[in-house]
Amino acid sequence: MAKSTIYAGLEIGTSKICVVVGEVKKDGAIKILGVGQAPARGIRKGEITDFDIAQTCLNDALLRAEDRSDVMIRNVFLGVSGTHIESLNHAGVYRLPSDQNTITEDDLEDVREIACNVDIAQNHVFLHRIARKYSVDGQEQVRSLIGRPAEKLEAEFHIIHGVRSRVQNSIRLVRQIPLEVEDVVFLPLAAAQVVLNKEAKQHGALMIDFGGGTADYVLYIDGMLTASGCVPLGGDHITNDISLCFQIPHGRAERLKVEEGSAVYEDVAPGEMIRVEDENGMFVGEVERALLNEVISCARRRFWVRFVTAVRSTSAALALGCISQVA
Numbered sequence: 560m561a562k563s564t565i566y567a568g569l570e571i572g573t574s575k576i577c578v579v580v581g582e583v584k585k586d587g588a589i590k591i592l593g594v595g596q597a598p599a600r601g602i603r604k605g606e607i608t609d610f611d612i613a614q615t616c617l618n619d620a621l622l623r624a625e626d627r628s629d630v631m632i633r634n635v636f637l638g639v640s641g642t643h644i645e646s647l648n649h650a651g652v653y654r655l656p657s658d659q660n661t662i663t664e665d666d667l668e669d670v671r672e673i674a675c676n677v678d679i680a681q682n683h684v685f686l687h688r689i690a691r692k693y694s695v696d697g698q699e700q701v702r703s704l705i706g707r708p709a710e711k712l713e714a715e716f717h718i719i720h721g722v723r724s725r726v727q728n729s730i731r732l733v734r735q736i737p738l739e740v741e742d743v744v745f746l747p748l749a750a751a752q753v754v755l756n757k758e759a760k761q762h763g764a765l766m767i768d769f770g771g772g773t774a775d776y777v778l779y780i781d782g783m784l785t786a787s788g789c790v791p792l793g794g795d796h797i798t799n800d801i802s803l804c805f806q807i808p809h810g811r812a813e814r815l816k817v818e819e820g821s822a823v824y825e826d827v828a829p830g831e832m833i834r835v836e837d838e839n840g841m842f843v844g845e846v847e848r849a850l851l852n853e854v855i856s857c858a859r860r861r862f863w864v865r866f867v868t869a870v871r872s873t874s875a876a877l878a879l880g881c882i883s884q885v886a
Contacts, residue, residue, distance in 0.1 A: 564582055564583040564584075565580065565581070565582050565583075565592070565630060566580075566581055566582075566583065566634075566636065566741075567579065567580050567581075567624070567630075567632045567634065567635045567636070568581070568635065568636045568638065568749070569617075569635040569636070569637050569638065569733065569738075570638040570746060571599065571602060571607070571613070571617065571637075571638075571639075571729055571732070572599055572602070572640075572770055572771060573599060573602055573603065573604055573770055573771035573772030573773065573793060573795065574598070574599055574770065574771030574772070574793075574794070574795070575596050575597065575598055575599050575620075575771075576596065576597050576598075576599050576602075576613075576616050576617050576619075576620040577594065577595070577596045577620060578594070578595040578596075578620045578621050578623075578624035578632070578635070579591060579593075579594050579624070580592045580593045580594075580624055580625075580627075580628035580630050580632065592627075592628035592629070592630060593623075593624050593625070593626070593627030593628025593629070593630065594623075594624060594627065595619075595620040595621060595622065595623030595624025595625070595626070595627060596620055596623065597616045597617070597619035597620040597623065598616065599613070599616055599771075600612045600613065600615075600616055601613035601614075601616065602616075603772060604641065604642060604772035604773050604791055604793075606641050606643075606725055606728070607728045607729065607732055610728075610731075610732060610735075613732055614732060614735060614736070617732060617733070617736065618736060621736065621738075632738065633738065633739060634738065634739045634740075634741045635733060635738050635739075635740060635741065636740075636741050636742050636743075636744055637729060637730065637733055637740045637742070637743050637744070638743075638744050638745075638746040638749055639686070639721070639726055639729055639743055639744070639745060639746065640745070640746045640747075640770070640773055640775050640789050641721065641722075641725055641773065641789055642773060642789050642790070642791045643721050643722040643725050644686070644719065644720070644721040644745060644788065644789050645679075645683075645719070645720055645721065645788065646717060646718060646719045646720070646786065646787045646788055647677065647717075647718055648691060648715060648716070648717050648718070648785070649674055649675070649677045649715070649716055649718055650674055650713060650714065650715040650716075651670055651671075651672075651673030651674030651675070651676065651713070651714055651715075651716075652670070652673065652711060652712070652713050653666060653669050653670035653673055653711070653712045653713075653714075654710065654711050654712075655709055655710055655711070655712065660708055660709070660710075661706050661707060661708055661709065662695070662704050662705055662706065662707050662709050662712060663705065664705060666712055667704060667705070667712075670693075670712045670713065670714040671688075671690070671714055671716070673714070674714040674715060674716045675688045675716050675718065677718055679718075679720045680722075682722055682723055682724065683720045683721060683722055683723060684720060684721065684722075684723040684726055685718065685719075685720050686719045686720055686721055686726070686743060686744075686745055687717070687718070687719040687744075687745060687748065688716050688717075688718050689716060689717045689718075689719075689748075689784050690714065690715075690716055691715040691716060691717050691783040691784060691785075692714075692715050692783060693712070693713065693714050693715075694712075694713040694714075695707055695709045695711070695712060695713075696709055696710055696711050697711070697713075717783075717784045717785070717787070719745050719748075719787060726743060729743075730743070745775075745787065746768060746775050747766060747767075747768050747775035747776060747777045747787060747789075748777060748784075748787070750766065750768050750775075750777075751766050751777045751779070754766060755779065757782070759779070760779035760782045760783075761779075761781065761782040763779065763780050763781070764778075764779050765777075765778045765779075766778075766779075767866075769793060769794065770793045770794065771793045771794050771795045772791070772793040772795050773789050773790065773791055773792065773793050774789070774790045774792050774793060774862075774866060775787075775788070775789045775790075776788060776789075776790070790865070790866050792862050792865055792866060794816070796858060796862070797816055797820075797854075797855055797858040797859075798812045798813045798816055799812075800854050800855075800857070800858045801815055801816055801820070801851065801854055801855070804850075804854050805835075805846050805851075807835065810838070811835065811837070811838075815833070815835065815846070815851060816855065819833050819848065819851065820851055820852060820855045821852045821855065822852065822855050822856045822859045823852060823856070824848075824849050824852030824853045824855075824856055827848050827849040827852060828848075829849065830847070831847070831848040831849065832845040832846065832847060832848065833845060833846050833847075833848050833851065
């Protein structure tokens with residue numbers, strides 16, 4: 560029997576839980592059959608803090624995805640994030656036996672094992688080991704390694720790992736639905752496959768997934784995954800600033816940010832006011848649009864300062880160039 564071409568992806572985020580069902584066509588294209596979303600509760604900065612509440616939200620998103628796709632979901636690819644996730648680049652060298660002068664599949668397996676043999680914290684688990692490049696006798700070679708004459712084979716991998724208990728918490732939440740987890744994927748890696756093409760990766764690209772409580776990122780240089788991670792900054796920080804500045808509830812501040820806010824405030828007409836309503840649509844006051852946008856702009860600048868500081872310790876100098884251009 561042919562393997563099903565229908566897959567489901569699950570993201571458990573700070574602000575929402577999302578389930579996407581897609582069908583892979585013969586040409587490799589993916590047709591989205593249905594999407595289910597639900598507001599996330601019991602989750603903070605991408606990590607589960609209340610299992611019962613989070614499970615209810617997950618079930619709501621799952622039922623909506625099943626209803627809209629007309630697919631009974633039993634297995635999911637689980638996207639994970641969180642500030643506990645770390646990454647590094649590690650290289651390994653393998654010398655071919657003296658009686659052998661061409662590369663075999665066993666040689667590739669040996670050099671991969673050496674390159675991925677890196678010490679991580681005892682409470683961490685490996686999430687991804689992604690090949691960056693191979694070198695043959697000091698010359699970079701990406702393709703057609705098998706059968707190539709060589710004395711020395713080198714490999715470099717990008718390795719992503721995170722706290723075992725926190726990854727297992729997400730898996731346990733999913734299995735209690737019950738669903739089976741086919742695989743675990745670091746969320747920005749999956750996002751990069753959608754928004755970055757081969758040319759963008761080759762020229763150098765920094766992709767940032769700006770969520771409610773965290774900002775995930777991946778950096779590609781010369782087509783290779785160079786850095787990845789998660790910074791504890793997100794849209795909720797902007798909402799909190801608005802709430803504090805105008806002394807309004809968090810929910811009302813979120814609506815102001817989404818419906819009326821902008822990071823550009825210089826071109827706003829002086830004295831332009833925004834009507835503020837409560838949950839029932841009743842008028843409760845006004846805020847100045849220029850001041851609202853200035854609060855958002857200040858939060859944006861503060862985000863970039865902290866983001867660059869966080870990335871600086873893990874990324875190549877070129878990464879900062881990419882960030883400064885985006886900022």
